[in-house]
Amino acid sequence: MDYAVDPMRHRAHRVDSIQRIIDWWIMAKQTLSARQSVVVGVTLFSMFFGAGNLILPPLLGLQAGTDTMPAALGFLVAAIGLPVLGIIAVALAGTARDLAGRVHPMFARVFVAAVYLAIGPCLAIPRTSSTAFEMLEPLLPASLAVDIPRLIFSVAFFALAYVLAMHPGRLTRLLGRVTGPALILLIVAVTVASFLTPLPELSAAQAPYDNGAAVQGFLVGYQTMDLLASLTFGLVIATNIREMGVTEPGPLTRAISRAGVFAGVLMALIYCGLAYVGVSASEVAAGATNGAAVLTASATQHFGIAGTVVVAAIFLLACLNVCTGLISCCGTYFSNEIPGVSYRACAFVFAAFSCFLSNFGLDAILAFSVPLLGAMYPVAIVLVLMGMFHAACDERPIIWPLVVGVTAAISVIEALRDAFAPAATLPIDALPFADLGLSWVVPAALAALVAFFCGLIGIGKVSAR
Incomplete structure (x- = not known):
């Protein structure tokens, strides 16, 4: 059936075309000047x-x-x-x-x-x-x-x-x-x-x-x-x-x-x-x-x-x-x-x-900041990195709580140690890059791999619709 035989379909097509032009014009206007x-x-x-x-x-x-x-x-x-x-x-x-x-x-x-x-x-x-x-x-x-x-x-x-x-x-x-x-x-x-x-x-x-x-x-x-x-x-x-x-x-x-x-x-x-x-x-x-x-x-x-x-x-x-x-x-x-x-x-x-x-002075404020940043910064890093690839990560939703949870646990434990018992030794000190303050990196990467393989076998993966 063509548009000459079906004028209603022809009219709907024209309306759709006009709407696309209007949408394009609105999007073009939605731009900041230099x-x-x-x-x-x-x-x-x-x-x-x-x-x-x-x-x-x-x-x-x-x-x-x-x-x-x-x-x-x-x-x-x-x-x-x-x-x-x-x-x-x-x-x-x-x-x-x-x-x-x-x-x-x-x-x-x-x-x-x-x-x-x-x-x-x-x-x-x-x-x-x-x-x-x-x-x-x-x-x-x-x-x-x-x-x-x-x-x-x-x-x-x-x-x-x-x-x-x-x-x-x-x-x-x-x-x-x-x-x-x-x-x-x-x-x-x-x-x-x-x-x-x-x-x-x-x-x-x-x-x-x-x-x-x-x-x-x-x-x-x-x-x-x-x-x-x-x-x-x-x-x-x-x-x-x-x-x-x-x-x-x-x-x-x-x-x-x-x-x-x-x-x-x-x-x-x-x-x-x-x-x-x-x-x-x-x-x-x-x-x-x-x-x-x-x-x-x-x-x-x-x-x-x-x-x-x-x-x-x-x-x-x-x-x-x-x-x-x-x-x-x-x-x-x-x-x-x-x-x-x-x-x-x-x-x-x-x-x-x-x-x-x-x-209270700058020294007191800075002393408080070190453990606080140590606990929060790694979590922010993994959130941002996964956010840049959110489409792939959203296909396997389990990756979000798994990676962030592992990162947060290690970072918070290390921050509490640094704040209240800096001389104490913890098992996480044996992790790679721990001497650089990056003990969370390898566990976070391993958690991402676990989430990926879980997705391969259908665990924690969004099913296709």
Whole structure:
């Protein structure tokens, strides 16, 4: 039967064709302009780039010496590659809850809440204020006790961050157009000054880079915490992109992915520049034990006391950017999770609690962070890696709880040992790569193989329909 004989079929075909054209036109319109894409990318960069991102590469360059290149490559894989994959994996899944929900709905609630608390009021948010204050402390009179100035600074810092976070939909306008570019310009000023200075003779790699520089650089990249952050930042970025007119799932995913890649490239350029600052400061910053001291020594060498002020301004902007983004992310998530609690109330509680914790000092906060990250980071890594191949993994759903369960068990046991009995010996210490803090890798791979073979024999595999 042809269309001439069946006019109703012909009409339906025309309607279907017209609908396809309309759908294509809508999809074509659901695209950010080049300028909008850049603004969103800079916004994401500003939310990621905090104090930890600033202080790790210069110390790497100082300590790695002649092995700076392999160490930097390892660092870039962990500090940029994994977070960009995290942004994309969450975009493909929909939300961090959807990604973790493939393991179990209850696991998703607990794990995602733990991620938000870790990168929020329990660790990362208080660290922003403490780090910023430590960079300002050298500018205070030496005879002045720091307790009262730290309290005043933290109250003012979190009050400003709270006010800025009250408009999460306008975060792109602030971070992407004002504070983000200002931060980049300040970093460029310090980096360019190092490039204009003759490079001193490179020294041999110091510990820990004197044994497997690339692996050590990879492990140091964990300390940025950006993989955990990537699981949460997608929510705020998606809100901003929707307000720009991109609401369809496909175009929204592509816009988020492009923003992640753009932010990753920008961070890679800055990381390499900051690592070079550390290499070039091998004489003026000899013996430095943290990247803040390296940056301060380099900036002071080139700009005098003004250099100290510039470095303090860089840290203040970086910390304020990240603090604002984290308060916004955490407030948005928990206001949606807790019935009857507004975003404003959540943001205020997180800001006030973080202000309280920040006054315990940076050392106390960092001491608490090591076991917490040790327990959570491996789980986040396997979730993101499986999320990138979710189609294949979803064919064998058993792989999700099996791999994540094995990884979580080993990581939590090791983290509890490190927190409460660091001298104790455990059976997992005999696992491959345990001396590198990667004892979970081989068991996770074996769990994936077990899930694969279970699927071959029909166990835990989705049946074809």
